[in-house]
Structure formats: structure tokens, C-alpha cells
Amino acid sequence: MLKINPPEKWIETGLFMAAVVSAVAIVSILLLLIYFCLPLFSGNGLSRVFSWRWQPIDGQFGILPMCAGSLALSILALGIAFPPAIGICTLVHVLSRGVFARIVLILTHFMTGIPTVIYGFVSVFVLVPRIRSLSEAGTGFSLLTAAITLAILILPTIVLVCYTRLEQLDPVLRLASAAMGFTPIQQMRHVLMPAATKGVAAAAILGLGRAMGDTLISLMLAGNAAQFPGSLFTSFRSLTAHIGLVVATDSQSLAYQSVFAAGLVLFLLVAALNLIIRKTDNRITANAFLRVQETRHEQNF
Amino acid sequence: MEPAVVISNLEVLFFGKAVLKDIHLSLWPGRITVLVGPSGSGKSTLLRAINRLNEFFPDCQTRGSVSLHLQNQYHGDIYQNTIPLSDLRRRVGMVFQTPAVLPFSIEKNITMPLQVTVGLTGSALTERMTRALQEVALWDEVKDRLKSSANTLSGGQQQRLCLARVLALEPQILLLDEPTASLDYKSAARIESLLLNLKERYTILAISHSLSQTRRIADRVCVLRQGQLIQEMDRNDMADIRTFQGLMEAAF
Numbered sequence: 001m002l003k004i005n006p007p008e009k010w011i012e013t014g015l016f017m018a019a020v021v022s023a024v025a026i027v028s029i030l031l032l033l034i035y036f037c038l039p040l041f042s043g044n045g046l047s048r049v050f051s052w053r054w055q056p057i058d059g060q061f062g063i064l065p066m067c068a069g070s071l072a073l074s075i076l077a078l079g080i081a082f083p084p085a086i087g088i089c090t091l092v093h094v095l096s097r098g099v100f101a102r103i104v105l106i107l108t109h110f111m112t113g114i115p116t117v118i119y120g121f122v123s124v125f126v127l128v129p130r131i132r133s134l135s136e137a138g139t140g141f142s143l144l145t146a147a148i149t150l151a152i153l154i155l156p157t158i159v160l161v162c163y164t165r166l167e168q169l170d171p172v173l174r175l176a177s178a179a180m181g182f183t184p185i186q187q188m189r190h191v192l193m194p195a196a197t198k199g200v201a202a203a204a205i206l207g208l209g210r211a212m213g214d215t216l217i218s219l220m221l222a223g224n225a226a227q228f229p230g231s232l233f234t235s236f237r238s239l240t241a242h243i244g245l246v247v248a249t250d251s252q253s254l255a256y257q258s259v260f261a262a263g264l265v266l267f268l269l270v271a272a273l274n275l276i277i278r279k280t281d282n283r284i285t286a287n288a289f290l291r292v293q294e295t296r297h298e299q300n301f
Numbered sequence: 302m303e304p305a306v307v308i309s310n311l312e313v314l315f316f317g318k319a320v321l322k323d324i325h326l327s328l329w330p331g332r333i334t335v336l337v338g339p340s341g342s343g344k345s346t347l348l349r350a351i352n353r354l355n356e357f358f359p360d361c362q363t364r365g366s367v368s369l370h371l372q373n374q375y376h377g378d379i380y381q382n383t384i385p386l387s388d389l390r391r392r393v394g395m396v397f398q399t400p401a402v403l404p405f406s407i408e409k410n411i412t413m414p415l416q417v418t419v420g421l422t423g424s425a426l427t428e429r430m431t432r433a434l435q436e437v438a439l440w441d442e443v444k445d446r447l448k449s450s451a452n453t454l455s456g457g458q459q460q461r462l463c464l465a466r467v468l469a470l471e472p473q474i475l476l477l478d479e480p481t482a483s484l485d486y487k488s489a490a491r492i493e494s495l496l497l498n499l500k501e502r503y504t505i506l507a508i509s510h511s512l513s514q515t516r517r518i519a520d521r522v523c524v525l526r527q528g529q530l531i532q533e534m535d536r537n538d539m540a541d542i543r544t545f546q547g548l549m550e551a552a553f
């Protein structure tokens with residue numbers, strides 16, 4: 001038996017406590033949200049909250065437009081951010097590994113540190129007028145404006161996670177594919193990316209989660225009309241912005257309670273994304289495990 | 302006959318330090334040249350100089366020239382960009398010291414490079430894969446599990462898969478870095494007889510640490526020590542095992 005000396009024991013206890021505290025915190029947040037949502041389950045509260053109309057004056061408190069808004073915004077932002085993120089990874093991983101690559105990476109790191117409000121602020125002056133002139137009708141505060149800005153916000157997250165996974169790959173993969181005559185782009189497309197699928201998927205989902213959770217960008221750029229985001233140029237409202245707006249202006253009515261439903265939906269969406277990341281992980285490890293078992297059998301017989 | 306590869310005055314430096322110097326070496330089609338030498342003497346580096354793979358590593362400089370003569374076509378010095386890099390590497394196939402399988406299925410390890418670099422599709426693709434796997438005597442072991450991951454193969458099977466992958470690309474020159482290092486006696490013997498068959502069609506430069514193997518397959522042996530070629534031996538020098546061992550001991 002190994003003897004554990006006191007400091008190690010303390011560290012272990014400390015880490016265990018920290019883990020318990022975080023777990024308890026997350027579970028209590030969920031329970032609290034459910035508790036505050038309980039009144040909605042009595043009467044026809046639920047059907048009033050999960051409806052398509054938000055008109056508090058008429059007693060309509062539907063949050064579905066906001067759910068649709070959040071989904072449309074985050075998926076669109078990911079769609080805009082993902083291709084250039086992969087492009088940047090290709091650039092710094094296989095095309096140019098020298099000083100230029102290092103500068104790009106430093107800039108990417110730097111981007112993660114820029115406060116969100118700066119992106120929003122710059123976008124109001126740079127992007128909004130352009131979108132406005134593009135769409136003819138409309139103010140320029142729209143789904144597209146928010147999605148583009150949000151894409152820039154989540155881009156560095158995706159790049160850095162992807163890049164880390166690519167760097168973790170066995171360097172022999174690149175060497176072997178180069179030795180077969182693969183050009184750098186072919187190495188990336190046919191060997192490195194497929195070998196790092198799990199990491200690339202995790203990066204994308206992480207970016208999606210970040211986009212879904214962001215409040216300020218949509219608050220500043222989406223126009224906040226509580227309506228279904230029917231086109232790229234319509235104004236809409238995300239769940240996060242909705243919570244912020246209602247909490248800031250109201251504190252009693254069903255409107256206020258519906259905010260907890262919005263919070264719960266958001267919480268569940270983000271939790272689902274995390275589960276998906278875990279699932280991809282697990283599935284892959286489970287597969288690998290099965291394959292190893294398979295070969296063991298073959299070798300035995 | 303023209304030599305397929307002419308290396309002259311080659312010098313390779315890593316971080317300013319010469320790893321190979323003053324190398325003059327010609328390789329002829331139809332012959333197996335075996336490179337021997339102590340660990341760290343620069344054998345792998347010399348192999349990589351012929352497909353320009355040293356450039357892959359940071360701070361590597363190559364001086365001198367390596368010219369190719371492939372299929373009645375003279376290509377000149379590869380370091381003067383006389384041949385596109387990807388063409389060069391497809392014609393000069395290389396098997397690494399440690400097997401470098403791709404983390405895909407056994408089948409895809411062979412077919413994907415063919416699709417990507419040669420543009421082969423359909424039945425031609427399957428045909429070539431089957432032939433390559435048969436040539437390296439791996440077909441019977443994997444024919445029922447072509448779709449399972451190449452990582453589940455044993456070390457020796459992986460090494461043969463890598464050899465099959467290179468052969469499927471139909472190169473003209475083969476660079477083999479200890480191709481039988483992780484193989485048992487029987488599979489090593491199979492690979493050796495395969496190499497003896499292949500040498501009709503290819504120009505082969507192989508590294509070996511086994512003197513008995515060297516005697517069995519080599520038409521010519523080159524001894525490398527501290528980055529310099531210090532001795533060359535041909536079949537006559539190897540005919541008598543005593544003389545050969547004496548020469549090798551003197552060289553090492």
C-alpha cells in the first residue's frame with residue numbers, strides 16, 4: 001500500500017470539496033429555475049408561455065419566438081464562423097508554421113480577451129449601416145448583423161480548440177502523408193481533419209454554446225423585436241436578451257415568471273450541447289474499446 | 302544503364318550542425334543497396350534527403366545535389382525544383398522506421414492515398430489494394446476485416462500495411478527504413494523475398510541493422526558513420542561470411 005502523506009490528503013480533500021460545491025451549485029440553479037417555473041404548470045400558464053405571441057399588454061407571454069431567435073442566431077453564427085476557423089487552422093497548422101503562424105495565433109488569443117461590448121459597439125457603427133443599405137427596408141439591426149458579429153466573437157474559441165486538437169495529433173501522420181505526396185491542403189483535408197473529427201466537432205459545439213449564451217451582442221444588434229426571425233434582415237430577440245430586458249423592467253407579473261421559463265429553456269439547451277460533446281467523446285472511446293476486444297478475440301482463436 | 306539516383310556532395314544540417322557531409326552515392330534500378338551504420342549516424346536523414354522530407358523539420362538545410370533519372374526521363378537536381386514536390390514524393394516511396402498507419406480502416410489506409418494523389422476510383426482501386434496486400438503477404442490476415450481500424454493491427458502487420466500502401470502508389474524508387482524491424486522471423490523472411498522480387502521493378506535503398514539480413518538481400522552495402530560514407534561493399538566482399546564480418550567490424 002502507498003502511504004498518503006498529510007499535504008496530499010489535504011489537497012485531495014480540498015479538490016473533493018471544490019467538486020462537491022460546483023456540483024451542488026449547478027443542481028441548485030436547476031432546481032431553483034424549476035421552482036420558479038412551478039406556478040406556470042398550474043392552470044394554462046404553460047400553454048401561454050410556450051406560445052408564439054409575446055404581447056404583455058394583451059396578456060400574451062409566449063417565449064417561442066425568442067427560442068427560435070436564439071437557435072437561428074447561434075446556428076447562423078456558427079455557420080459563418082466555422083469555415084474561416086477551419087481556414088485559419090489550416091493556415092497556421094500546415095501552410096505556414098513560422099513567424100506568420102505565431103502572429104496569427106497571438107492575435108487569435110488576443111481576440112478572446114476583447115470585451116464583448118467592443119464588438120457590439122464597433123458593429124453598430126460599421127456593420128449596421130451597411131446591412132441597412134443592403135436590405136432597403138429595415139433598420140439594420142437584424143439577425144444577420146447579430147450573427148456576423150457573434151461569429152467574430154466565437155471564431156477564436158473554435159480556432160483555438162481545433163488548433164489544440166490538431167497539435168495533439170501524432171506528427172507522424174503529417175510526415176507520412178507528406179511522404180506519399182499529399183500537398184499541405186490534402187494533408188489537412190484527408191488526414192488531419194478526419195483524424196481530429198472529435199476535436200473539430202467539440203470545437204463547433206463549444207462555439208455554438210458560446211453563441212447561444214451570449215447576451216450583449218444580440219441585445220445591442222438584434223433590434224429586440226419579440227417576433228419570429230423570418231429572414232436575415234428581420235429584427236428579433238434572443239432568449240438571453242429577453243431575460244435581460246424583462247428583468248430590468250418588470251418584477252411581478254406573468255411576464256416576470258415567463259423569464260424563468262426562458263432561463264430554464266436556455267439552461268437545458270446549453271446542457272444538451274454539453275451532453276452532445278460528452279456523447280461524441282464516449283461513443284468514440286467505446287468504439288475503440290470494442291475494436292480492441294474484437295482483435296483480442298481474433299488473436300485468441 | 303543510367304543510375305536512377307545520383308547524390309553528389311550532399312550535406313544536411315540540422316540547426317547549423319552537419320548531420321550528413323560529403324555524401325556521394327548512386328543507386329541503380331534492379332539493385333538493392335543496403336545502408337548500415339551505428340544509431341545516429343544519419344541513415345534515416347540520408348533516406349529523407351532523397352524525397353526532400355528533411356525540409357519538413359524546422360531549421361534544416363540541404364546542400365549539394367540529388368538528381369533523378371526515372372523511366373527514361375532525366376529530372377535533374379530535385380533541390381532545384383525540377384520536379385513538383387508531390388510528384389517527387391509519389392515516385393519515391395518511403396516506409397518509415399516505425400509504422401505510420403493512418404487512424405482509419407485498413408482498406409482506407411491504402412485506397413485513400415490512391416484516390417487523393419493518383420485519382421484512382423472504382424474497381425481499379427480495389428484491384429490495386431488487393432494486389433498490394435497480397436504482395437506483402439497481409440491479404441489472408443486482413444481480408445475479412447478490411448473495414449476495421451488499422452490501429453488494431455499488430456506492429457508487424459502495420460509495417461506490412463505501410464509497405465503495401467507505398468507499393469500501391471507504384472513508385473519507382475523505394476526507401477525502406479528498417480522494413481523488418483518489428484517483424485517475426487517468418488514475416489521478415491517473407492518481406493525479404495518480396496524485396497528480392499521487387500528489385501526487378503524498383504530502385505531500392507534500405508536500412509538494416511541485421512548483418513545476416515544485409516548479406517541475404519544486398520547487392521551493395523554502404524556504411525555510414527558520423528554522417529559520412531566510409532565504406533562500400535559489393536557481393537564479392539559479402540560472399541565469405543568471415544571477410545564480411547571482418548569488414549563490418551572494421552567499419553563500425
Ligand SMILES: Nc1ncnc2c1ncn2[C@@H]1O[C@H](COP(=O)(O)OP(=O)(O)OP(=O)(O)O)[C@@H](O)[C@H]1O
Pocket residue numbers: 315316320338339340341342343344345346347358359398
Ligand atoms: N529533425 C531533426 N532535428 C534535429 N536533429 C535531427 C533531426 N533528425 C535527425 N537529427 C539528428 O541527425 C542525426 C542522425 O539522425 P538519423 O535519424 O538520420 O540517424 P539514424 O542513423 O537513422 O539512427 P537510427 O539507427 O537510430 O535510426 C542524429 O544525431 C539526430 O539527432
Ligand SMILES: [Mg+2]
Pocket residue numbers: 344345346398478
Ligand atoms: Mg533512423
